[in-house]
Amino acid sequence: xxxxxxxxxxxxxxxxxxxxxxxxxxxxxxxxxxxxxxxxxxxxxxxxxxxxxxxxxxxxxxxxxxxxxxxxxxxxxxxxxxxxxxxxxxxxxxxxxxxxxxxxxxxxxxxxxxxxxxxxxxxxxxxxxxxxxxxxxxxxxxxxxxxxxxxxxxxxxxxxxxxxxxxxxxxxxxxxxxxxxxxxxxxxxxxxxxxxxxxxxxxxxxxxxxxxxxxxxxxxxxxxxxxxxxxxxx
Amino acid sequence: xxxxxxxxxxxxxxxxxxxxxxxxxxxxxxxxxxxxxxxxxxxxxxxxxxxxxxxxxxxxxxxxxxxxxxxxxxxxxxxxxxxxxxxxxxxxxxxxxxxxxxxxxxxxxxxxxxxxxxxxxxxxxxxxxxxxxxxxxxxxxxxxxxxxxxxxxxxxxxxxxxxxxxxxxxxxxxxxxxxxxxxxxxxxxxxxxxxxxxxxxxxxxxxxxxxxxxxxxxxxxxxxxxxxxxxxxxxxxxxxxxxxxxxxxxxxxxxxxxxxxxxxxxxxxxxxxxxx
Amino acid sequence: xxxxxxxxxxxxxxxxxxxxxxxxxxxxxxxxxxxxxxxxxxxxxxxxxxxxxxxxxxxxxxxxxxxxxxxxxxxxxxxxxxxxxxxxxxxxxxxxxxxxxxxxxxxxxxxxxxxxxxxxxxxxxxxxxxxxxxxxxxxxxxxxxxxxxxxxxxxxxxxxxxxxxxxxxxxxxxxxxxxxxxxxxxxxxxxxxxxxxxxxxxxxxxxxxxxxxxxxxxxxxxxxxxxxxxxxxxxxx
Numbered sequence: 214x215x216x217x218x219x220x221x222x223x224x225x226x227x228x229x230x231x232x233x234x235x236x237x238x239x240x241x242x243x244x245x246x247x248x249x250x251x252x253x254x255x256x257x258x259x260x261x262x263x264x265x266x267x268x269x270x271x272x273x274x275x276x277x278x279x280x281x282x283x284x285x286x287x288x289x290x291x292x293x294x295x296x297x298x299x300x301x302x303x304x305x306x307x308x309x310x311x312x313x314x315x316x317x318x319x320x321x322x323x324x325x326x327x328x329x330x331x332x333x334x335x336x337x338x339x340x341x342x343x344x345x346x347x348x349x350x351x352x353x354x355x356x357x358x359x360x361x362x363x364x365x366x367x368x369x370x371x372x373x374x375x376x377x378x379x380x381x382x383x384x385x386x387x388x389x390x391x392x393x394x395x396x397x398x399x400x401x402x403x404x405x406x407x408x409x410x411x412x413x414x415x416x417x418x419x420x421x422x423x424x425x426x427x428x429x430x431x432x433x434x435x436x437x438x439x440x441x442x443x444x445x446x447x
Numbered sequence: 448x449x450x451x452x453x454x455x456x457x458x459x460x461x462x463x464x465x466x467x468x469x470x471x472x473x474x475x476x477x478x479x480x481x482x483x484x485x486x487x488x489x490x491x492x493x494x495x496x497x498x499x500x501x502x503x504x505x506x507x508x509x510x511x512x513x514x515x516x517x518x519x520x521x522x523x524x525x526x527x528x529x530x531x532x533x534x535x536x537x538x539x540x541x542x543x544x545x546x547x548x549x550x551x552x553x554x555x556x557x558x559x560x561x562x563x564x565x566x567x568x569x570x571x572x573x574x575x576x577x578x579x580x581x582x583x584x585x586x587x588x589x590x591x592x593x594x595x596x597x598x599x600x601x602x603x604x605x606x607x608x609x610x611x612x613x614x615x616x617x618x619x620x621x622x623x624x625x626x627x628x629x630x631x632x633x634x635x636x637x638x639x640x641x642x643x644x645x646x647x648x649x650x651x652x653x654x655x656x657x658x659x660x661x662x663x664x665x666x667x668x669x670x671x672x673x674x675x676x677x678x679x680x681x682x683x684x685x686x687x688x689x690x691x692x693x694x695x696x697x698x699x700x701x702x703x704x705x706x707x708x709x710x711x712x713x714x715x716x717x718x719x720x721x722x723x
Numbered sequence: 724x725x726x727x728x729x730x731x732x733x734x735x736x737x738x739x740x741x742x743x744x745x746x747x748x749x750x751x752x753x754x755x756x757x758x759x760x761x762x763x764x765x766x767x768x769x770x771x772x773x774x775x776x777x778x779x780x781x782x783x784x785x786x787x788x789x790x791x792x793x794x795x796x797x798x799x800x801x802x803x804x805x806x807x808x809x810x811x812x813x814x815x816x817x818x819x820x821x822x823x824x825x826x827x828x829x830x831x832x833x834x835x836x837x838x839x840x841x842x843x844x845x846x847x848x849x850x851x852x853x854x855x856x857x858x859x860x861x862x863x864x865x866x867x868x869x870x871x872x873x874x875x876x877x878x879x880x881x882x883x884x885x886x887x888x889x890x891x892x893x894x895x896x897x898x899x900x901x902x903x904x905x906x907x908x909x910x911x912x913x914x915x916x917x918x919x920x921x922x923x924x925x926x927x928x929x930x931x932x933x934x935x936x937x938x939x940x941x942x943x944x945x946x947x948x949x950x951x952x953x954x955x956x957x958x959x960x
Contacts, residue, residue: 300516300673308673310517311471311502342807348778349801350820360819364810392502394471410618411480412625412643 220418227419239427242400245313245387246380249320254373256321257329262358265336276333282326291386294319298390313398315390323386324376331375335368336361370439374432381428401427470678471518473502473509475589476616478522478661481547481636483698483706490694495681505616507587513537513664516671520679524589524661538664544686545695545706546660549593551651552638553579553630561630567654568601578609580629584620585612589659594632597656634659639700686710727788727798727874728754728906730775734784737774744770745930747784752875752908756922757901759938760910763959767930768910769804772877775908776801797824800873804880806864808852813844816852817867824871838866842896858889865896869905876900878909882916894920914954918942926950928959
């Protein structure tokens with residue numbers, strides 16, 4: 214219990230003094246995760262909409278696969294991305310390993326299945342509701358997808374926030390592809406792992422509380438900006 | 448006059464060139480956990496302008512990623528693995544930098560009674576005999592290989608409920624040992640720097656078999672043309688220089704010296720060694 | 724308006740999983756007036772309308788519009804029994820099909836606003852459409868369908884769950900549309916409404932067109948026994 218209290222105190226101290234290292238790794242955490250989230254959404258939302266709207270033979274298989282990939286261990290993803298980006302690997306010429314870009318790539322791979330699965334469920338529900346109407350109006354497939362994507366925006370936001378949560382707390386993959394290099398690829402989660410390994414639990418918990426606070430702030434801001442709790446907004 | 452200008456230009460050019468360089472080195476967790484890297488890196492930056500990016504992983508992983516050409520050099524401590532690495536053509540040569548020693552830590556009340564063992568072989572035999580819980584790194588690191596080597600010298604195959612392989616770095620292994628009240632082979636520096644000892648204490652040290660040598664190996668540019676061999680060489684020069692000697696020999700944890708600088712002036716011949 | 728009508732259906736049938744929902748039917752749809760489909764529950768009124776409009780797949784037979792298929796699809800609209808509100812404002816709902824067909828945004832919104840005025844929803848233009856009551860939603864669906872100036876409008880029980888006042892308002896909009904030249908094809912189980920609105924009656928039974936006649940003649944005296952029984956209020960299967 215002492216450690217928990219010490220952790221809270223440490224978190225407070227770091228924040229109040231605007232600790233320079235803390236600010237640096239916090240901004241990097243946000244930059245990596247938000248970029249990954251934006252890219253993942255760009256991939257996942259249209260994918261989910263296509264799966265909801267189009268009928269094709271392998272549709273059920275793809276959906277099942279997507280759901281299964283949600284359970285992909287991030288460490289495994291990290292290892293695969295490492296092998297691909299390594300200088301001895303197929304994409305070695307891009308020299309991306311041990312950079313924040315590699316971390317972004319790994320996180321995109323991890324959260325696309327999650328965001329797509331959650332989005333797909335809502336999009337499918339809305340599509341079954343809009344189906345007859347949109348066909349009656351002669352909407353092209355692209356127009357149908359645009360309509361259900363826009364009208365599902367609240368649910369898509371939920372899916373995105375789920376992806377954010379998964380990514381901001383992820384440590385295994387980005388440790389491997391990023392290397393946790395001080396002042397280069399260290400972020401909140403890898404710093405926590407570092408301090409834990411050192412036995413400095415107070416600092417590790419302090420960083421952990423900062424991370425939790427960050428996630429809460431981001432979620433609250435998104436909800437406030439989107440005014441999701443205002444009555445009768447869909 | 449012209450000479451002075453030439454010298455000035457050279458100095459300016461070389462200084463700006465020096466400022467730009469990044470060098471990536473894969474190092475063992477014990478190097479970081481001992482706290483020595485925090486002392487050396489700023490000095491390296493100030494003296495050479497090199498921005499040393501450390502990837503802190505176990506020896507096995509360090510050599511693996513170096514073999515893939517993803518770093519410019521390694522600093523590890525496992526002779527057999529190092530020699531294999533150089534023999535396979537990935538490293539140019541092995542360069543001794545420093546050594547420290549391994550120590551046996553364990554629960555303060557020392558149930559296996561290794562406090563008055565006659566040597567590390569005897570200590571390990573007492574632990575195995577008593578079936579006292581022992582935490583092993585289990586991660587193919589330099590420390591792990593050293594530990595396995597010691598069991599081999601003692602003629603014991605460590606196996607059973609009491610032998611716990613954690614597959615993790617030095618800090619994590621120490622945490623686990625602390626939580627389990629177990630024995631552990633650690634390096635002195637990491638132990639002294641550890642902030643969560645619980646009821647653990649340093650119980651046995653001093654056997655010559657426990658010496659732990661750190662070696663610097665630059666990745667061979669003939670094999671991986673893109674590595675920054677010049678920067679790796681500059682780093683090697685610094686690590687074997689007087690400046691390094693002062694900092695390494697002068698590094699203290701709780702008043703104790705933990706590392707002994709033992710680099711020699713010339714690099715050893717490929718796969719030969721100047722280290723014992 | 725492109726010339727969709729007359730439309731001719733021959734042997735048209737629609738199925739779901741081997742069960743016939745409606746058909747085979749032979750019928751002609753001509754311009755002018757309101758065609759009302761009546762019949763007991765389960766007689767296939769909804770399925771017939773969906774088949775003629777094209778959202779239920781044709782499982783056999785033919786449906787021929789006077790123009791080509793693409794123009795035919797563009798010139799029709801459908802009001803469902805329970806209208807679907809898009810999760811947008813009332814105005815955006817009405818403008819939506821206009822935007823789909825490529826009308827510029829400003830013009831679409833202006834046309835939408837005009838139609839909202841005509842159906843009496845002008846005040847609700849910026850409200851979320853999902854907040855509308857049953858009657859208001861049905862009026863919205865009508866405005867949305869009519870804003871595109873369709874040549875043929877299908878309606879499936881347009882006032883089924885509405886009170887008297889809303890029904891009256893809906894019927895007024897329908898007759899206005901008819902007078903403006905739109906052909907309406909609707910189903911209803913309200914015989915009073917059928918008598919008020921119909922110029923032609925289709926009596927369905929078991930998915931088939933049991934009897935088809937001009938409204939005056941039909942209500943004066945139907946030709947078939949089942950139709951007579953139905954008008955009498957008896958249960959007809």
